[in-house]
Amino acid sequence: MNKVVAIGAGIGGACICIFFVILTACLSVLNFFNTDTTNSDIEDEYVKNNSKYSNLYLPVVSKNIKNNDGYVTLSRIVKLYNENTSFSFAEIYSDNLDKINKQMKPLDEVCDMKKYNNISLCNNINEQDNNLSSKPFSKPIDFSKVTVTSYFMQERIVYGKSDVHGAWDLAASNGTPVYAVCDGIIEVSSFKYLSNSIDKNGGYGNYIKLRCDVPSATYYVIYGHLYPNSSKVKKGMNVSQGKQIASVGTTGYSTGPHLHFEVQTNDKKKVDGMNLINFNT
Numbered sequence: 327m328n329k330v331v332a333i334g335a336g337i338g339g340a341c342i343c344i345f346f347v348i349l350t351a352c353l354s355v356l357n358f359f360n361t362d363t364t365n366s367d368i369e370d371e372y373v374k375n376n377s378k379y380s381n382l383y384l385p386v387v388s389k390n391i392k393n394n395d396g397y398v399t400l401s402r403i404v405k406l407y408n409e410n411t412s413f414s415f416a417e418i419y420s421d422n423l424d425k426i427n428k429q430m431k432p433l434d435e436v437c438d439m440k441k442y443n444n445i446s447l448c449n450n451i452n453e454q455d456n457n458l459s460s461k462p463f464s465k466p467i468d469f470s471k472v473t474v475t476s477y478f479m480q481e482r483i484v485y486g487k488s489d490v491h492g493a494w495d496l497a498a499s500n501g502t503p504v505y506a507v508c509d510g511i512i513e514v515s516s517f518k519y520l521s522n523s524i525d526k527n528g529g530y531g532n533y534i535k536l537r538c539d540v541p542s543a544t545y546y547v548i549y550g551h552l553y554p555n556s557s558k559v560k561k562g563m564n565v566s567q568g569k570q571i572a573s574v575g576t577t578g579y580s581t582g583p584h585l586h587f588e589v590q591t592n593d594k595k596k597v598d599g600m601n602l603i604n605f606n607t
């Protein structure tokens with residue numbers, strides 16, 4: 327009899343063990359133990375593994391840019407969203423917009439809002455200034471005519487290959503004018519593509535590189551995928567801010583008509599061009 331009980335207990339114990347092994351495996355697959363630490367990996371200009379936010383962020387940033395309301399970075403939104411996922415991206419975007427200056431509010435101002443002042447992020451504010459004097463550019467294109475299809479440092483798949491996109495893609499109709507964002511000098515005006523078609527082995531396609539010497543720094547602005555023969559400038563030419571330099575096309579490594587708007591510093595580091603635009607100009 328004791329033997330039977332012992333065997334029964336042994337089988338029962340083994341069953342319980344197997345159950346927990348299977349349960350643990352299932353919960354791990356479902357990430358119940360939250361071993362994913364990538365959420366907290368946010369730099370000022372870059373949210374690592376950000377592709378999971380693209381569907382939430384793109385429509386919101388696109389709508390606000392189209393309406394000329396101003397730009398709020400993904401990193402700011404994700405920082406707040408991670409504190410309370412019941413806030414929507416649209417709500418956080420709006421809360422972070424200074425509607426008069428049409429730019430992102432300093433974080434301490436956002437933390438003054440009642441709904442945010444209990445969150446841990448607000449206890450430890452250490453952020454660079456985001457003031458208007460650091461926004462030397464005007465718009466590269468009429469934003470009311472664009473849809474944002476890719477934001478700065480978006481992780482995405484293009485033609486089956488994964489890529490981190492160090493620029494903005496602003497979809498617009500073929501022929502939409504593009505403008506000089508500063509008083510600057512044309513470094514490159516390259517218009518080798520004579521037909522407005524995609525080249526999967528190409529890069530920027532027809533492109534213009536504009537040098538901007540603004541008080542804070544020197545920037546190089548690249549306008550990519552431009553329409554054949556649309557250049558209104560030549561290498562070495564001085565252009566004034568707001569002047570049309572070319573038109574939107576879809577030449578080079580492109581999936582449809584859009585402006586690839588890329589900004590580099592003097593040492594070739596790609597920076598967030600949208601963050602350099604004064605929406606009130």
Ligand SMILES: [Zn+2]
Pocket residue numbers: 476491493494495585586587
């Ligand atoms: Zn692009």
